[in-house]
Amino acid sequence: MPFEYPQPRRRFLAKAAVATAGMAIGPVLIGPDGVSRAVPVPGNTSSLPSGLFTLGVASGDPLPDGVVLWTRLAPDPLNGGGMPNQLVPVQWEVAEDDRFRRVVRRGVATAHPGFGHSVHVDVRGLRPDRVYYYRFRAGREISPVGRTRTAPAVNARLNRLRFAFASCHNWQDGYYTAYHHMAAEDLDFVAFLGDYIYESVPRTTTVRTHEGTGEPYTLVEYRNRHAQYKTDPNLQAVHAAFPWIVTLDDHEIDNNWADEIPQDPDQQSPEAFRARRIAAFQAYYEHMPLRRESMPVGLDMQLYRRLRFGNLATVHVLDTRQYRSDQPTTLEEAMDPSRTMTGDEQEAWLLAGLERSGTRWNFLANQVMWAQNDRRAGPEQVFDFDNWDGYRVQRRRLLEFFGSGRTSNPVVITGDRHCTWASDLKPDFDDPHSPVVGVEITGTSISSGGDSDTVAFHNTYDPIMAESPHWKYIDNRRGYIVCDVTPQRMLSSLRVVSTVWQPTDTTVATAAEFLVEADRPGVTVVSQQPSSQARSFGARPPGEPRYDVDDDQPQF
Ligand SMILES: [Fe+2]
Known part of the structure; x- marks a missing residue:
């Protein structure tokens, strides 16, 4: 199956979602909040404001026969969008040539x-494994041209797949220089693993400042925040260059939220947080190239899903926020077997999909780290405990499944950590005899954390690494990972940028390469920069301006 959502849990709500899709015009609109509203009538497109396509174009969730195309009309992106309260017809076209x-x-x-004048077109009838170009027209304006690529046929014998994964691009912490370089890569798709926006308050001491006056809570506030991020030309370039497969983590709503529990339950009532989650989910959907099945319904948004790339790879996209138990506060609590990171339904869906995917590789597009990550030497x-370290019994159960022979070459790709961590995965990380059953590549961040202090990082973590034999490589510079996959092996390259604190004239370098051989669980570092270079390239240059960061990682 090329693209698989779990069966709709509620038929009525699935129907309601279709009614709200914005593609069909009916007498009543049922919003994701369940409230019915009168549908505005189509207006005169000749009187539309100018500058409709300020947020660029995007495509996502490629299938063998189609892809989702996205744009949003927003002539005044930081102030609600600036569109008149009317329906606007938007023409789209897909071509074989640019x-x-x-x-x-x-x-x-x-x-x-x-829906904030967003447009999601689920184009079908395309050929597998092909590059296509697309554009939109509204009123008298034509959008930038996007390039996308369909997935190979389900049973195609695919010899190569090349994708990048990224996460965590805090606007305030740095420029998206990594995306400038990613746009020039040769990729079939980009997987984005969470923290697309940050909900943090505007600060004037950072490299650039969030819009607004505080954290977003309402739909309009989340729209403005998403729109600000989408105005970045480097981010737009990567969206326009490749289809994206997206999932979210915590900062799209609230730091470290868990299901219906906010970061600070003493300051946000359950009702207020539910309203916030509904607003944040809708704004997220409005700004992402997601299929209609992922349109929020009430409090829920269906984000866990599967995509297949011939007989070579399946991408199991996880959602580790909506269904998780609240974070524990002690190790004893973390070992409670009733705790779950995914919820029971998603776990059953994942295990079934891993077992019957039929592909050589199984990638888990995941948010927070699986590999045990002690933060103190000695x-x-x-x-x-926001990571899988807080959900240990479920983690062990899943890792024992990895090692059971019932799935093929599981590799977890992870965001959140704002550092690179290449790790072997074992059911029991404390037991030296526990078998290696899989691999996790935790990517760094695009900008979150800003230009890093590599010396302080290694001073803290090198001694812990000596006590953590499942860690094979660590680094804290900014960038992304490119994965080159064949039936025989997966070669992942850590690409780091020289700085995120200046917008242009930056360089990118391959800091390290990680090899995973098929049917031989475990990761090997096959190349890496000499440590002197690793500690300087991308590190804060002496005498250069320094900026505050609103990184949420524990300081070291
Ligand atoms: Fe993050």
Whole structure:
């Protein structure tokens, strides 16, 4: 199956989602909040404001026969969008060439004010494993041209897949220089693993400042925050270059939220947080190239899903926020077997999918670290319980499944950590005899954390690494990971940028390469920069301006 959502849990709500899709015009609109609203009538497109496509274009969730195309009309992106309260027809077309001489599909979507004038087109009827170009037209304006690529046929014997994964691009912490370089890579898709926006308050001592006056809580506030991020030209370039497969983590809503529990339950009532989550989910959907099945319904948004790339790889996209138990506060609590990171339904869905995917590789597009991550040298162990370290019994159960022979080459790709961590995965990280059953590559951040202090990082973590034999490589510079996959092996390259504190004239370098051989669980570092270079390239240059960061990682 090329693309698989779990069966809809609620037929009525699935129907409601179709009614709210913004593509069909009916007498009543049922919003994700469940409230019915009168549908505005189509307006005169000749009187639209100018500058409709300030947020660029995007595509996502590639299938063998189609892809989702996205844009949002927002002539005044930081102030609610600036569109009149009317339906707007938006023409779209898909061509085999970037000059649109061979158009293969076209149609008209409706940008709806109830969805921030966003447009999601689920184009079908395309050929597998092909590059296509797309664009939109609204009123008299034509969007930038996007490039996308369909997935190979389900049973295609695929010899190569090349993708990048990224996470954590805090606007305030740095420029998206990593995306400038990613746009020039040769990729089939980009997986984004969470923290697309940060909800933190604007600060004037950072490299650039969040819009607004505080944390977002309402739909309009989350829209403005998403829109600000989407105005970045480097981010737009990567969206326009490759299809993205996205999932979210905590900062799209609230730091370290868990299901219906906010970071600070003493300051946000359950009702207030539920309203906040509904607003944040809707704004997230409005700004992402997601299929209609992921449209929020009430409090829920269906984000865990599977995508297949021929017989070579399946991407199991996880959601470790919506269904998790609240973070524990002690190791004893972390070992409670009733605790779950995914919820029971998602766990059953994941295990079934891992077992019957039929592909050589199984990638888990995941948010927080699986590999045990002690934060203190010496016999005492200190953990961040927001990670899988806080959900140990479930983690062990899943890792024992990895080692059971019932799935093929599981590799977890992870965001959140703002550092790179290449690790072997074992059911029991404290037992030297516990078998290696899989691999986790935790990517760094695009900008979160700013230009890093590599010396302080290694001073803290090198001694812990000596006590953590499952860690094979650690680094805290900014960048992304490129994964080159064949039936025989996966070679992952850590690409680091020289700085995120200046917008242009930056360089990128391969800091290290990690090899995973098929049917031989475990990761090997096959190349890395000499440590002197690793500690200087990307480190804060002496005498250069320094900025505050609102990194949420524990300081070292
Ligand atoms: Fe983050």
